[in-house]
Amino acid sequence: MLVSASFLSEGSSLLFLMRWFRGIFLITCLVTTLVIVTAAIYARKEGFTESWRDAIEREFEKRGYHVEIGKVTLGAFRGLVAEDVRFYLDPEQTEEVAFLNDVYLDVDLSNIFNKKQVLINTLDVQDAKLSLPLDPSKPQGRKVKIEKLSGRVVVTESVIEILKAEATFAGIELRVKGSLLRSSEGKDQEEEEQVSEERAEELAGRRRQLLKVMKALDSFNFPGEPPVVDIEFRGDLDDISTATAQAKIRAGTFRDKKRTYVVDSLSADVEFDGLENEAEITELILQDKKGRLTCSGKWKQDGNRLDFSVDSDADLASLIGLFWEDKKLGEVVFFNPPEISVNGYLELDRFGEEGAGFPGEMLGEFRSERFVTRGSVFAGIDFGFSLAEDRYYLRNLRLDHKTGVAFLNLKYEPEAGDSAVQYQTEIKLDPKVFRPFFNEEGRKFIDSWSFDDTSSVYLAGEGGGPEWDMKTWRNRGVIDLRNFRLNGVPFLELETEIETEEGVQYFRNVLLSRKEGKIIAELAQNNVADKQWEVKGVVSTVHLVEGASAFNRQLGESLGKYRFENPPTVRLAGTLDARRADEVGDESRRTKVELSFESQGTALYDFLGKTLTLENAKGNVSIDRSRVHLTSLTAGTFGGNFELEYDATNVRSPDRPFETTLSVTGVPLEAVTKHYGDVDAIKGSVDTVFSLSGNAADLSSLQGQGRATISNGHLFALPVLGPLSKLISKGNGSQENAGHSVVNEATATFQIENGVLKTNDLVALAPSFRVRAIGDVSFVDQSIDMEAVVNTRDQLTSAILTPVSELLTFSGTGSIKEPVWKAKHISNLGKVPAQMISEMTNIPVEGLRKLGQGLFKNQASRAETGGETNTEVLPLKKLFQRREVE
Template sequence: MMRLIRRLFLFLCLFLTGFVIWAGFHARKNGFSESWRNAIEDEFANRGYYVEIGKITLGAFRGLVAEDIHFFRSADKIFEIASVDDVYLDVDLSKILNKEISINTLDVADASLSLPVDPSDPSGKKLKVENLSGRVVITESVIEIVSAEASVANVELNLAGRLLRLPMDERTLTEEENERNSEQLAARRYQISRVIEELERYEFLDEPAMIAVEFRGDLEDLSTMTARVEVESGQLSKKEESEYYVDGLSAVFRFDGQSHEAEIESLSIRDEQGEISLTGRWDQDENLIEFEMVSNADISSLVGFFWNDRKLGEVVFFNPPEIEMKGKLNLNELGRATWSFPGSVIGQFKSDRFVTRGTVFSGLDFGFSAEGERAYLRNLRLDHKSGVAFANFKYEPGNGVKSIQYHTEIKLDPEAFRPFFDEGGRKFLDSWGFSENSAVYLAAVGEGENWDLKTWINKGVVDLRNFQLKGVEFREMEADFEAKSGQLWLNDIVLGRSEGEIVAEMVHYMPEQSQWEVKGVVSTVDLVKGARAFNPKLSKYLERYRFNSHPTVKLAGLLDSRREEEVREKPRNNQLAVSFSCDDSAEYEFLGKVVPLSSPSGELEISGSRVHLTNLSAGIFDGSIEVEYDALNVRSEDKPYDASVRVSRVPLEDVTRLYGGVEVATGRVDAVFHLSGRGGDVSKLNGHGAASIEDGELFALPLMGALAGFLQVSPSNGGVAREAQATFQIENGVLQTDDFVALADNVFVGSAGTISFVDQSVDLEAVVNPKGALSRTILTPVSELLTFSCSGTLQEPVWSAKHISNIGKLPSQVITEMTQVPFEGLKALGGGLFKPQATESYQGSDRSASPVLSPSEGLRSIGKGIFGPQKKRIERAGTESDQERQVILPGLKGSQSQKSQD
């Protein structure tokens, strides 16, 4: 019997065990029925917690498990506040068979928590919490998190705290209060989500950061919550590529919802250079943070670590700067697109060596303050190897023209600021050069209404020593300057060099017109170097002028400052008056030779593309020259010009020595002529003029020397041509004269014809009247004695005798004056001597009217008719020669011979 009872008991135990196992397995797999879920949800609702449970199962060791549980703000289950995948329910098992559920605690182990940022939009963005473990004790009026651990964005989170709530029968929140609480909850979660998003950008190199939170509050009024947060982290770097990393971070924050304040008890960020320490207090009502900060960390890298701004990478400190500041930060103003500081701050900045945009500075020290749109920089000092700069700055908008004010003194190489200028500013700085021996001083004060620099009013002084301007060395520069409305004035300018100085009463730059106005400019420096400092192209042109002592140049007017690509084919807007003078000698390069000038002076007018040398006077050799030259358009391709020249008493031998390498031709030249043309094109040369030579030996010239050979005249037989004159016209590069006359003691020469400057060809006809003692030349035929022609070139002229019948190419008056025989008589005489030729030359004339002479009679007649008796000529030689000279050279200076003067 006992054996049967034992067997029945064993069977019952096995059955019950199997049933329990089956029931547990069934409950674990399929869960409890819906009635169980409703019973548990009702238990939560009785305590004021509104949940929805996906499934109730039985855990192997932990009891009942609520899976996929959602928490709501109210009974209507519209605003979801959280969801958890698994929650272990601690219930009273003695009442569970009667479906009387009494939940004491909630246990979570390695669960996942999801918190909607906006409770009214469960499908919206959610905060994800992983590895959630902990115990929550819930009663009707208290939710206590005894201990909770979780992972959020690679941060280990520890939570502990208590939330209070009113009992169900005392909850009388209005719909408006519920909505306000929901908004507060959404705001808190949004702030947390932003923090988490920011944390996800970083990587913890040692081990995850630790955040410990202790809190206490009223669930019905979250604004009264108090909390204390401790943060501790090791090395921290960005997930993006970055060489900078934070060695460590620690902070303690405290929040008091009842007083609506938060306090930063301590915040420390450490890097390999130093540490930044921050304390502060946050007023929730005003959303204002009061703070104090001290830093000797790598501030630019640290700021760039948290905020991406490429400009921060432009500054690299060799040693961390020292920063101290305190102030207030209005969080409501952060992120607004306004030019203002969101609060107020005052502090001090000090740094040793740093580099920015390739420029190394030795130090920077300044005080600063800002409040809203107002900003101040005080006692700024910037050190550089070349010197130091000081500045003070104030910005107070709303004060009209005094809204912006500054004062600065600069004593360093301006090249240090080159990287901070635009292209135009860099080109301007590149034209200046400073060395270790240079000294720079610039002092300026200014004010303005806004940030448009063109509207500022600036005044100051400039003092430079031992510098270069476009490669030209200067010893000093002094000037006062003023800038306003985008225009610049330089007054009382002095630019000094070793040999002289450039002074100017005023220089005015007008950017809208792209013009410089200059007034009272006087220069006594080297002409070429002085011009090179301002206009290198002009200096190249002036290199042909060489002064033994530096000239005095005066300048006034308007200068066009447009670049070449802006001007193109248009004329420049230049309006200048220039004068120059030099008491010493000078040299001018002309036609490939250096011409000596003495005491040159002149005046020049420039109007647009027209350059008009209104007057140039100078001594040349032992004579003088006066020139007016008008370049009508220097920018055109053909470069038209007009020129007038007067030459007085210039020694011919000096000219021939300079250009021909010989000085056998002598005499003094007087000339007046006008020329016009097109640049260097000789074929476009036109003009007219008159010239005379006296006290010379004209037959020594290459062109006249060949004719002297025909006449067999020389100084020994009175054949030196001492005076000559002519008028001429030039057309298309060909000179033509009809009245060239040369006078010697026993010979008159008259000539007419052309000389081409284009191909150097010569085509001349000459009539000769031998007036001296008879030589063997008188025995030559009369037709060859009186007329000659010249061909060939200026360098190699070819003279040949011609028949008298060809004399008709010359004007009859010239022939009559030269020979003292009427022109018709000469023609008749030629016809009698050379009958066959005369027949050809005078076809159709009455031959009976022409005398017929034998050769011997003809010669005697010529001797009597042209030259007269030899004795009579000798007797009259003392007086007739002077009279004839006056007839031949009327109205020119010095036409009387030295003999008559004696």
Template sequence: MLRFLRRALFFAIVSFLLAAGVYLTTASFHERWHGFVTGELAQHGVHLDFERLAINPFGGLVARGVRVYNDVSKRHLVASVDRLNLDVDFGSLVEGRVQIEGMELLHASVALPVDPDRPDLTVIELKDLSARALLEGRRLEIRHAEGLLSDGLHILISGVLELPAPSPDQQGMSADQRMNLMREHREQIQHGLDWLARFRAPHVPTLSVKVSGALERPDEIKAELLFQADGLAFEDYVWNELVAEAEYDGGFIDLKRLHLRDHLGIMDATATWRLGSDQLRFRLTSSADLPGLARAFLNNEGLREVVFYEAPQLALEGSVLLKKKSPDDMLPVNVTGSLDCGRFGSRGEVFNSLSLTLGATPQGIYVKDALLKHKTGSLVLNVMHHQEMGFKAELLLRMHPTVFLPFVLLPKTREIIQRFEFNDDSQVDVHVSTAGPKLNLRESPTSGHGVIRNFRYKGVPFESAEMDLAFLGDIQNYANVKIQRPDGPAEAELVFVNDDDNEKWLKLVNVRALADAAGIVRAFAPKVADQIERYRFSAGTDVTANGVIGYKGNPQLNDYKVAFKNPVGGAHYVLWDEDYPITAPNGEVHIVGNMLNFDFNGRLFGDTMHAKGAVNLTPGVRGYDVVVQAGRFPYSVFGKKLPFEEVRAEVRNRDGLARIDIAADVLGGDMTLKGTLNENREPNSYDGELRMNALSFHKFAQVYSPGNESVGDISGHFKFAGRMNDWKTLKGGGALIIVNGNLLALPVLGPLTPIIGAILPSPIKGYNVAKKADCTFEVSDGFIVTDNVEAESSAFRIVSRGNIDFIRDDIDFNAEVRMRGLGILLFPVTQLLAYKGSGTLKDTRWSPRIFGGGNNDERKPPTEQELREAQRIGGNPAKPRVNASPPKQKALFGN
């Protein structure tokens, strides 16, 4: 029986518990207690609703599908929680009252809409949230709250909050005001989370928050925040350590400490900001890789080119303006600071250090005492840009400007810098200042002074250059220029440059050099320098240049003169590939457009010399005029220097076809040479005519046969054609006449005269004086060929024919001699008066034909066809060839 009673009691208790459990999980229990719970929480200022309420078997109530609202109207959703445990007093619950003592979340998910009016849009999510809070009256104590905010931030929350008053009549912020404030805070939180999502980290960063204050007055809530992260990375930049400590007090944010550490150093910063304020105050010191940080966040490829070998030291203090007061503001900051950094490199250049102080306001910025050091020197810069005061800058450059070439983007600036070449001994000292209404160097006048030593400009070497500088836009002005070149000094009153794209020119005013004449001019006018360089002026030549030079495709602007003078020096003049030294050169070069005009005086071979002409410098055009006059001009003819005097040579070239006209006095007579030279084909071809008139036979013999001088004169002409540097192509013909000349002085026939004289009765006065000697001749294939050399004296008459191989200097002549008026029989053998000539022009050997003679290795003379072509060119009448043969017996007795 007792056992039965115990079982019955146990069954009743279990049945009651099961029934209670079923009841507590049914809709009936939810409907009965829903109002009690929401009402109780509303008394504490917490307005919520939930989908289902049940008793937790382990104690308390469990609310599922919880929605928290801003106020009693439940129009604005503040948060959504999937599950909320409520600690209740079960004694009160049995009595039909609900007394909530605390709340707990275990691995719950919380959704916080950014805009409570549109909860379907962006939502801030808290996952795996576990929290424990005690509720005592209007006091909510958060003992511990921990969760994951949007998968990117581990958050820890603790603190004490005062819940809103249940009565709307109590003082405090209105529901709409609270809503607007919450919306603003959540937007900022969402922006922060979006920004944080861009980072990578091996561990989730942690944010610890400790709060206190009244929820009814959210603008007065206080919070302490601590953010910690290790190995936080953004693109290629990594923070090894990041710690941020901040306080929030009623809308005032105080960043007490921001500590960053990267591979170079650390950065520490503090900042303060009141919500809604347009100004954030800060202080920062750093030895971290700020360019690396900046290039990561600013995505600037230029910053990626900077590499620091030592940590840069940066100190900044001031405020950041979050809203522009004026659309014309330059920068939204009020800041001062300094920067010091050691070695760094960029675009292949390594700099030793950089230091500066700086400041910035919305109206302007300044950089003061900026000092950049490089192995070649240093740069000091002060610059200011202000809305009202305009732009001002001062620069002291003591390093090679070519260092900045990799950083210059403007083509004009690059072109100017590239004109210079520096070496280890080069020195630069340039001080310039500029000012203007705006930050535009082209519109800001710039002036200063510069000294450069040991450099090259456009390839021209300079030991030093000192000048006053002035720039404005495309205009460059170099005044009071003093230059020292390796071969002497130079100076200029003014060099004025217009570098406009449409009209590039420079003006030279009194540019003067006591140096290599071409050297200083080459820096400004390379083509003119090429012309002057041909003269090879000696050092100390006084050169002056004045006028306007067009460049970069603007030769039509050319109108300038270059004058030169050296009373004791020398120069050289090249004529027909011969180099002639000139003393006391004096003249000028005048360039107008593409035409170079020159007028040159000096002394040549101890007498006066003058050259004048013009050269067309247009690319692809060959044209020039040259007139040369010389009082004396020795020139080698047949191995002897002939003293040409009063020489006048005129050459005119049009499109490569040169016309030559030369006249001179020589050996007491005169000569002319006229012809053409075609430079349009290779080798150059030529043709012309040489004429000699009444040359003194006496002077001729003094040169070619000293001791055999006599009276008489020589005349002749030679028409010819050929190709340069190829004597075998020379063809033509001419004639030669000698009157009253000494036969002993004649080339070729001279050595024959004594042989003839040996068989004459002695003495016969004047046997060697030719009353007349003449011949016609042809030139072809390297030979001079004649069939009718006739020389007649009072005692005999010589008839000769043969050829001269002037390439090999070899002769082959036959001669016949007839006696005149002697009336005697000399020899019974007629061959004794027929002779054979061989040897060279200088050493002609004659022998009777009975003994043979001639050269054994003779080159064959021209053919009949070649001689006819030479006759056509020379203008000689065609005549049959006469074979050399012994004279007839009757020819020995004269006529």
């Protein structure tokens, strides 16, 4: 029992002691916890002492990093936290490289108390913010901001390893992992300074590139999931250029903020090999709503050269517009994206060099269906091409249009001198589709041609020159056109050989055909700069006016006065002024042409205000500036012959000055007077030659002279003597003419002064009497002022003839259409017996009576002579100086 009691007593003491120790332990743990929590809170809020920061900064500096830590705190779960960490490029901390708000430090504190050393094992970043100044010398300047930065970095003396890092940069998610080796060997101060300078220069270049990337990224909008870039790298920190890296880029929908073009997706795999100093795009795929672009390439630092290969059926024009603004890109609109396949290389250092040409070489194929440019819609285009610096090639280009097809081979080699530009082409479509691509002069030339659905076009040519200015090119080819219009004039075909040199076009062996005939030419030379044509060996059997109007509308208008029933044969040589009317202005045209024509059939020609009908006309025309000279025109007219020279000395003058010479042989007078005077009762055959000059617009300006002969007619074949002839013919009774009024011959010479025809030797001969006349006929007011004497043709003495002559002397007044004849002198009428007068004049006594009745008729009979009664006796003009006896 005692043992038991003693044991119980000792057990109670032990239990108490255990309880006491447990209490002490709990209190100690509680105090320790409170101390630790208080220290942690203090460390979190206030940070460790400056000695801790210095120790950590020295650890970074030993490893080659220059940092400044704002404070070091204790994280609740991650340990030490370095806040407001700034990384510098130099020990003096003048150029800031980066700024991090929080960095978790995994450190070894085993030597912290005795050696004041902090060994950093890893750096952790969680949802931190990284700021990189673009200019390290200006920390307050523009910065690159990276948000949501998370990752773990293992830092040893020999390796910096990023186990995993994630961040957001300019709306792009970055995922990075990799390692960088560090040399454990120290460098002397001079070497460190040199390395520092090299790094500074390299970083400056990287920042400039980064700035360009930032600007480019700022212009894009990513409405869907943000793009993701995965980067994995390996390298040597002392020689970063030897690093290797792989990047994978994946992006969904994005677009330029200023444009409507949308990229549906983008994926790319890129590799960089620093040891070989090259990068490779193993695959790049871009997808839009219209197609896909695939690309691969390799970049080499040696020469900064990029070799590439591209295949695309995406909207390439819009895609290029994302990076390169050029208004010309908008000139071409494709209904469906073109197919492009390109291989080549680019020398990137040459970009931006002025006048350097294309910085590399490129060889490819281009194919497209319908597209529109400058208002012209084409059915398709297909060609091969190559570019190499200043050299350009287009091979087997085919251009389709609803009107036909065109082919082209083009080469440009500037070192080839005069043959720098060379081409070959065939065109089988309406040339008007190219109108929008020409200058104003070219458009006007194309506008002069028109084609329809029945037309066919074939143009083939080759040539070239020293530069792109087409005026300097030499060309040769052939032209074959069917069913077309030139300046509105229709033609069935055109065939010619063409050459051009130094702005001059040569058309040789020209054949133009119409339904009625052809135009052939040995040479037609067009001086484009002077706007002047020179033609040689032209023979035309087409309509005269339309044939000329096709080439020169003004020439066609000037030839409009010659109207042929059948197209004449025309021969032409000379120069033609091709300037427009507004270009000519008030000066004369520079046309100088010799033209001859010959026709079978009738031709119409305007002469003296009336239209003449000419038969088998032929002639020659000389045109010299404003002068149109019909040097000769021969034709049949009114059954006789007609010869004319007509010189329009200035067709541009409103006065229309002219000079003409006319010769008529065997022309029936009744036809002429009917045509010009609407008088058809006259008969006779007329021969005449006269010359005339003046202004066609002013009859009073007419001047001229000539002679005329009328044979085998009646006395009244002379219009102004018609009433006098009727008086003499009254005595014939029922016998027509009775042989008394038939005029075998009538002759006269005349002058024309100020529009008035004057004659003083008009003589009309009948078998038994003679009529002599003198006077004026005005073309201005159509008035006449004449005197006439009727005399016998028998061999009588002057004494006997004198009273008879005075008896048959008359004066004529009035108008050409209505002349008025009156007795001039009747004092000797009673001195001569009527029978004697009748025998002397071969006028029957009854006729004399009728003559008297005509001379003294009453008012009721005035209509027979066409004039009014006038009892005034006018003095007789002296018609003859002496009388001649026949």
